[in-house]
Amino acid sequence: MDQEKTDYSFNRDDALNMIATTKRLSEIIQEEVDLLKKMKVSQLHTLHDEKLSLTSTLEEYKEVFVNNPNAINSIPGEMKRKIRDQALKFESIIEEDGKQLSRVMKIQEIVWGVIQEKSAKQMSSNRGYDKNGNLTYKRNNIANTPPIKIIENI
Numbered sequence: 001m002d003q004e005k006t007d008y009s010f011n012r013d014d015a016l017n018m019i020a021t022t023k024r025l026s027e028i029i030q031e032e033v034d035l036l037k038k039m040k041v042s043q044l045h046t047l048h049d050e051k052l053s054l055t056s057t058l059e060e061y062k063e064v065f066v067n068n069p070n071a072i073n074s075i076p077g078e079m080k081r082k083i084r085d086q087a088l089k090f091e092s093i094i095e096e097d098g099k100q101l102s103r104v105m106k107i108q109e110i111v112w113g114v115i116q117e118k119s120a121k122q123m124s125s126n127r128g129y130d131k132n133g134n135l136t137y138k139r140n141n142i143a144n145t146p147p148i149k150i151i152e153n154i
Helices: 010-038 045-067 070-074 077-126 139-143
Strands: 128-131 135-137
Touching: 010 045, 010 077, 045 070
Parallel strands: none
Antiparallel strands: 128 135
16 A cells, blocks of 8 residues: 555545455454463464454554544545444454453463472472482383473464
8 A cells, every 4th residue: 555645535445445454353353362262372373474464454554644644534424434333343352352362371371380380399209319329310200200291382
């Protein structure tokens, strides 16, 4: 989208595109909220590229209004209402997304703390000294300890 530091006329097609972009971004973020509610954090990456593309497009529209404050006056009244309605829906979804992200982060923090605590206890219980007085690990306890798999992409 080209923008100039002159009088920019925001036409109907621009308005419709901005509404459609905001609506699609709202849908993507709603999908993200749904995944977070289900704790399917590892699937969030599937939404990332489209989310970035849509956000970039909306940033371009923002720049038009920053560089041309009067451009808003060229939007027909009905289109302004539609843009405002879509923006309100978007804000509501963003707020819910933030709440869900915060909830998931707290849960992961708790889970990680439990893992660290259990690992520390397991490691300390496997330590001992051999007949020569050297610090060692008791092999039979380590062999019976189930491995802990850390999922780094969560």
